[in-house]
Amino acid sequence: xxxxxxxxxxxxxxxxxxxxxxxxxxxxxxxxxxxxxxxxxxxxxxxxxxxxxxxxxxxxxxxxxxxxxxxxxxxxxxxxxxxxxxxxxxxxxxxxxxxxxxxxxxxxxxxxxxxxxxxxxxxxxxxxxxxxxxxxxxxxxxxxxxxxxxxxxxxxxxxxxxxxxxxxxxxxxxxxxxxxxxxxxxxxxxxxxxxxxxxxxxxxxxxxxxxxxxxxxxxxxxxxxxxxxxxxxxxxxxxxxxxxxxxxxxxxxxxxxxxxxxxxxxxxxxxxxxxxxxxxxxxxxxxxxxxxxxxxxxxxxxxxxxxxxxxxxxxxxxxxxxxxxxxxxxxxxxxxxxxxxxxxxxxxxxxxxxxxxxxxxxxxxxxxxxxxxxxxxxxxxxxxxxxxxxxxxxxxxxxxxxxxxxxxxxxxxxxxxxxxxxxxxxxxxxxxxxxxxx
Ligand SMILES: [Zn+2]
Ligand SMILES: [Zn+2]
Numbered sequence: 001x002x003x004x005x006x007x008x009x010x011x012x013x014x015x016x017x018x019x020x021x022x023x024x025x026x027x028x029x030x031x032x033x034x035x036x037x038x039x040x041x042x043x044x045x046x047x048x049x050x051x052x053x054x055x056x057x058x059x060x061x062x063x064x065x066x067x068x069x070x071x072x073x074x075x076x077x078x079x080x081x082x083x084x085x086x087x088x089x090x091x092x093x094x095x096x097x098x099x100x101x102x103x104x105x106x107x108x109x110x111x112x113x114x115x116x117x118x119x120x121x122x123x124x125x126x127x128x129x130x131x132x133x134x135x136x137x138x139x140x141x142x143x144x145x146x147x148x149x150x151x152x153x154x155x156x157x158x159x160x161x162x163x164x165x166x167x168x169x170x171x172x173x174x175x176x177x178x179x180x181x182x183x184x185x186x187x188x189x190x191x192x193x194x195x196x197x198x199x200x201x202x203x204x205x206x207x208x209x210x211x212x213x214x215x216x217x218x219x220x221x222x223x224x225x226x227x228x229x230x231x232x233x234x235x236x237x238x239x240x241x242x243x244x245x246x247x248x249x250x251x252x253x254x255x256x257x258x259x260x261x262x263x264x265x266x267x268x269x270x271x272x273x274x275x276x277x278x279x280x281x282x283x284x285x286x287x288x289x290x291x292x293x294x295x296x297x298x299x300x301x302x303x304x305x306x307x308x309x310x311x312x313x314x315x316x317x318x319x320x321x322x323x324x325x326x327x328x329x330x331x332x333x334x335x336x337x338x339x340x341x342x343x344x345x346x347x348x349x350x351x352x353x354x355x356x357x358x359x360x361x362x363x364x365x366x367x368x369x370x371x372x373x374x375x376x377x378x379x380x381x382x383x384x385x386x387x388x389x390x391x392x393x394x395x396x397x398x399x400x401x402x403x404x405x406x407x408x409x410x411x412x413x414x415x416x417x418x419x420x421x422x423x424x425x426x427x428x429x430x431x432x433x434x435x436x437x438x
Pocket of ligand 1: 120156394395
């Protein structure tokens, strides 16, 4: 049964202006793409976002968490919906060959000059949110409540959501009834993927310093060798996933860096390990992190280390969990608006996001979903050949979402998602659909 719900009528009223807005959004996208900025340096992008919100009639606050922008549009009584887009780019040299490809080089925080590219599609997210904000502002008769547009810095370094929260996001702005976010991904452009429950993995990066005692290479008895200590630690850490988790649980422990010593006949006095953990369940995450702590300390004790190891968190992304009731409400709204075959159920991704911090720490439901950005023909061909993994993915120097229908789809999903709460007959629509299902 294909019911046109009342919330869809609200969406139609808001989206009627989308076609006219597209050339402007295309210009914004190509401009932001050609001018990418590293994490916590998003001054220009934040300026563009703020300017657009202001001209659409939002109350705008800039500099929230360094470069973050918050726009509020109060439009009568009703729920508050927060829509979030991240703004930062990556130190990647663009190889797409697009006419609007980035040639930008910039200084990272260590002072190194690095190429910069929107290799994760956050330029698309900025454009989607600018578009949805504008359309909702243009059609205020179609909805009621408060719209809160949040442009977040530094997602790629897991700092941005934290910085906005630490800068008083929860105290300075109204508490939303729901937080919505989306990401462009490898999938047929215009397709939407979502799920209830875990949507993005938790990620924890640690640096571990192991202390030994340096000595001449010919006198091992005078040393406590941190190289042997580190080697034993690395091997033992690999038993966490294989020996401590059940076959039904999933986690990744990758030791991406192991450094010690300068010369073959000098036993150094310390070794440094850097590792990354991914997990899909808070219980598993806690157990893996506790096991790392236990093993590292025990290996140092086994070596007779002169002092305990120093374990530092480099970054930490929370588990992204879609609230059951809210994600069902978004899915119902998507199914009422889009053709059924475009709204797909997806598994949790091993990618991580700091979007989860907003809902988890504010104690409000959050929903995150994916919008495909790969040319549909290219995607279908790759799928038929079993070569989807060969398509340029997020963070690749070749990552280049096709403009259409990626651009309009992400604007539509944001509008339709927001209207599931703000639409004038949103509640009636939800009830009607619940009855239709029962
Ligand atoms: Zn990314
Ligand atoms: Zn991203």
